Amino acid sequence: MVIGPDKNIKIKYNNLEIPLTKAHKFLGVVVDDKLKFDQHIAYISKNALKAINALRCLTGVFWGADPKILATLYKSLVRSHFDYSCLAYINACQTQLKKLDVIQNIGLRIIVGAMKSTPINALEAETCIPPLTLRRLQLAQNFCIKELSANNKLVISNLILPPQLYQNLDDNVVSVNNVNNRQLPELCTLMSSIHKNFVNMYICNDNLWSLYKCEYEALTNTAYKINIPNLKDNLDYLQFISNKQDYYKIFTDGSKTKDFVRCGWYDSQLKCKQVMNLDCNASIFTAEAYAILQALLYIKNVNNVLYNNFLVISDSKSVLLSIEGQRLDYKLSHIIYSIKNILYELHISGKHIEFLWVPSHRGIAGNEAIDRALAHATGLDTDHSDKLKLPFTDFYYVSKQQLKMLWSKYWASVNQEKGRWYADIQKSLPIKPWYSREQCESRKYITTISRLRFGHCLVPTHLCRLKIVNNDNCPYCESPKADLDHIFFSCQKFGLQRLAMVCDIQDIAEKEKLRVPRRLQEILSFPCFYRTIYEYVQCTVEKL
Known part of the structure; x- marks a missing residue:
């Protein structure tokens, strides 16, 4: 296969002429000599339609599988064909991309039992499955975020725009018109936009993920203990710590609102605390994990010969389970690996660390103290927004929220022309489908209500x-x-x-x-x- 204006090139190997082809499949992607990817789109459409037939076998209009199960099957069996290699055909012509939209629309109708005349924008809102254009944009942005964090210089150097174009780049490179026309900016524009706007990301400067920087002994260290009892209130907490009077207790907490992201720790013995302001893009998981990291650093540096046992008390079960778990991959936050390293250092120095999960806002004195400090931190806080580089997975969430806002704008722009009956019922895009809250309801019940909401019945x-x-x-x-x-x-x-x-x-x-x-x-x-x-x-x- 020859890609270029001259198609008459003859290629020989051992004096044998290699026959030319107009398309070739490589790693599941059908590449054609004109880079239109029309043959690849036809290939994935054929496979996706086979999966659509599998969905049809599982349900009818008024009988069959639950819509939640059908949505999961659609995403795993049908949309997965569109997701794989979507970066290759992301800028294909509108006519070809529309073929994929037609298949998704069939899947959405099967999920909720809608009629063929149902407006597409209403179907997408009812099932909470975004248009494929937004899905491709999400996957492209996630790819760019991951490559920037991994510091993949070969990819970055080829996808970043030249300096003059980079400086003149708008903050919002994707508009509602892009969604309407199924045309997204080129990948180099998306990469440059993310590189310009997501500035506080953790970068692997030595081309090593955090996993490979963590000592092996720290990864396999089990000297610490994590307690996740079934505590309901302060009485349960007092009963639990009655056997741990010789433990030095430190409370940690994190807080995220639309105005700030903060975390901190509280020493219940010395009645001292530290509150840290973080980057506004930090997730609540990052805030809670960073609070525990700072508490362990405080324990490491505290000059106290009376205690060798320390109890770190947190209301974040997810962070404690991540510390305890054996998950070892590049997606795990670098803060968790730093915590594992410090736990190993504390173990070597003879300090025994235990963690305790407590429920929040249940009257536990130390937890309430650090919670109040985070809410009213004026004059007590220190700025760690530049010191802490955020895990790239936090920017996945930021990107997802931006795409939701773009979808909302798209929904507001099209519902005046199509789906006005549905828009009068559903004023804004739902977070989850209404039927996700229904338990043990029949398929007929859900499809009947959905058809009434659509106004097409x-x-x-x-x-x-x-x-x-x-x-x-x-x-x-x-x-x-x-x-x-x-x-x-x-x-x-x-x-x-x-x-x-x-x-x-x-x-x-x-x-x-x-x-x-x-x-x-x-x-x-x-x-x-x-x-x-x-x-x-x-x-x-x-x-x-």
Whole structure:
């Protein structure tokens, strides 16, 4: 295969001419001589459609697997084909990328049992699965973040823009128009943008991940102990430490709000504390881990000959489990490896360290003291925002939040043209699908409610618009324009059922302290009314 304007090049090996090909598969990527990647997109589309058929075997519209399970299967069986090698075809033409969008749309309809006419933006919001353009952008940014942290000079030097273009680069290189047109900036633009904006990232200057800098003895050290008892309140805590009177106790905590990220430790013997301000991009995990690291450094330097046993008390179970765990990979925070190194040094010096998990905000004196110090740290804090370089995984979260904001802007821009009924119900993008909170509900219940939220269901007006039926008359009372409002509020056939529904809605609204809704969209805005709505459908039209 020859990539370039001259296609008449003859390549020989041992006087034998090697035949040229227009495309070749390498590591699962079909590369063509024009770098259009149309053959590769056709290849992954074929494989993804096979996985779509597997989803179809597991569910129908009103029967089958739970939508949460189907969403997981879609991401692992179907979308994984799109994710792999997406950096190769990320700038392919819009016509080719649209083929992948069509397959995702099929998967989303299967998940929630939606009709083919359902607006795509409403499907994406209902399932909380973003457009493939945003998915490709997320994977591209994660790749750039990882390579910058690994200090991969070969990749970085080839992807960073020249100085003049780099200086003139806008802070926001991706806009809503990029999502609408399925066209993202080139990878070098994304790499330069991340390099310019994410400045406080931990960089492996010697090309070694933190795992390889940690001593082997520190990685295998088990001299420390981590206690995670089932403590409920201060009484349980006092009972637990009654057997540890000879331990020097230090409390640690971290706090993250929209205004600041802080962490600190509190010495309950000397009544002293230290509060540290961190970079605003730091995660709560990083803040809690850094607090423990600073507490161990304090223990290492404290001049106290009366104690050899130290108890570090934290309310972060995830950090303690990471310290205790045997996970050894490049994604684990460099702070955890630093903690393991210091624990080994303390063990060699004859100091025994134990950790204790306690629940937060349960009246435990030391925990409340450091919590108050973090909330009101004026004059007591020290700035560690430049001293602590953040793990690259923290910037994964920052990137994810930026993409959510971009998705919200995209949603606001398109819902006035498509999916207006759904947008009147779902005012903003949900964090999780509404059905993720439902337990032991049938597939028919979930698909019925979702179709009502979409406004695309088996009512005569919609079926007539799709030319499935000849007229939009109500099959029960022969009234014209039988839409959802007619079925729920006007049809003379369902007077008794409607009266029971209205009474139930009034009772629920009074119980939940809500204003009684007057429109169907208002009713569908509150999940507490869904069971009543579904029961009305079941005893009237049976399915929608």
